[in-house]
Amino acid sequence: MATTFKPRNVLLFGATGNIGIYILDAILAVREEFDRIVIFTSQTTATLKKNLLDELRRTKKVEVIVGDLQDEDAVRKAYDGIDTIISALGRGAITLQIPLIRLADASPTVKWFLPSEYGTDIKYSPASAQEKPHQQKLAVRAVLENDVSELAYTYVVTGPYADMYVHFASNPEVGGWDVKSKKATLLGTDGNGPVSLTTMKDVGTLVRATLEHPSVAFKRALRVNSFTTTPSQIHAEFERQTGGQPWTDVRYTSLSRLREVESEAWKTEKPDATGFTLRRIWTEGGTLYDQRDNTLIGEPPLQTLVDVVAEEIRQSS
Known part of the structure; x- marks a missing residue:
């Protein structure tokens, strides 16, 4: 053409x-x-x-x-x-x-x-x-x-939609931020693995x-x-925009644990299994x-x- x-x-x-x-x-x-x-x-x-x-x-x-x-x-x-x-x-x-x-x-x-x-x-x-x-x-x-x-x-x-990535997932272990409760789960052992979002x-x-x-x-x-960031950087921005104080309930899901959750979701035919696989791919650096x-x-x-x-x-x- x-x-x-x-x-x-x-x-x-x-x-x-x-x-x-x-x-x-x-x-x-x-x-x-x-x-x-x-x-x-x-x-x-x-x-x-x-x-x-x-x-x-x-x-x-x-x-x-x-x-x-x-x-x-x-x-x-x-x-x-x-x-x-x-x-x-x-x-x-x-x-x-x-x-x-x-x-x-x-x-x-x-x-x-x-x-x-x-x-x-x-x-x-x-x-x-x-x-x-x-x-x-x-x-x-x-x-x-x-x-x-x-x-x-x-x-x-x-790559993944940023709007959905930051939202608290149906299973807290697969990541997200709960603004009302000030709870967060960061993916990766330390939350420093980069991910590109749109x-x-x-x-x-x-x-x-x-x-x-x-x-x-x-x-x-x-x-x-749109941009590349890390779970830790996202969390820091949430803390900054909610008053600057540290959130008290912050957890991490390691890549190995994420794989376990994903595997179990597929075995039990959970409707969220696809989303768990995608989050594992992102945490592996697939973006x-x-x-x-x-x-x-x-x-x-x-x-x-x-x-x-x-x-x-x-x-x-």
């Missing part, structure tokens, strides 16, 4: 979901750069979020198509005139992207597909191919890399920046993030790179650790 390509007509799947709404907001912030912005959504979402969708139609000229992801005729019709597709489907729907990709490849107008990749790098190391949470995304990548002919793709890999708002910013730099983004993974790719997409301004902690405190009050 020529490097002069510029996306003008964009369709989003999962646009009103947990991460999709941030992507949509970031794109709408530069609405004038696009001719069409289209949302494909289910009848259930159209009913539950009617007011939001009506507002988007009225104030942002967003087109809303209500249909079934698995209805190929409906999807094919939705692709008419679209040049770029952004998927923000949740983890439970990742493989539903495969037929969407095949239809995009067959479309005469669709040129670029950004699958739902936001989060942990599924090809960080050779060991990544064996991780249970990665299998669906690996299957999607295999189709994009081996089975399509003309379709360009970009994987926007952001806020959910910044996922939107980074996707928008990717759309603005197609020539460097085609057929590759962009490994981007760190010699160089991040933010510069390739214009080094967009992003949020900071101070912002993340302040928001967690605000939500907890």
Whole structure:
């Protein structure tokens, strides 16, 4: 594809979901750069979020198509005139992207597909191919890399969401900060292992920046993030913003203990097992790179650790 390509007509799947709404907001912030912005959504979402969708139609000229992801005729019709597709489907729907990709490849107008990749790098190391949470995304990548002919793709890999990383987990042993009780569990023996994080708002910013730099983004993974920090640095910021006094209930979960908790969760089929595996990967250093790719997409301004902690405190009050 020529490097002069510029996306003008964009369709989003999962646009009103947990991460999709941030992507949509970031794109709408530069609405004038696009001719069409289209949302494909289910009848259930159209009913539950009617007011939001009506507002988007009225104030942002967003087109809303209500249909079934698995209805190929409906999807094919939705692709008419679209040049770029952004998927923000949740983890439970990742493989539903495969037929969407095949239809995009067959479309005469669709040129670029950004699958739902936001989060942990599924090809960080050779060991990544064996991780249970990665299998669906690996299957999607295999189709994009081996089975399509003309379709360009970009994987926007952001690492863990900072907003969720700092939130106290369902199992206290797997980390987080409880502002009301001033309790914290830091991952790692001493909490000094670095981790790269991205806020959910910044996922939107980074996707928008990717759309603005197609020539460097085609057929590759962009490994981007908001900032790199450590659990100890996060904890120090929580203490600073809650009055400057030390929290009295601070614990640590070693990597070996985290592996035990993860293993038990999979054996007992706990719904949080995937999250435990991801936190173990992060604690192992699976978010760190010699160089991040933010510069390739214009080094967009992003949020900071101070912002993340302040928001967690605000939500907890």
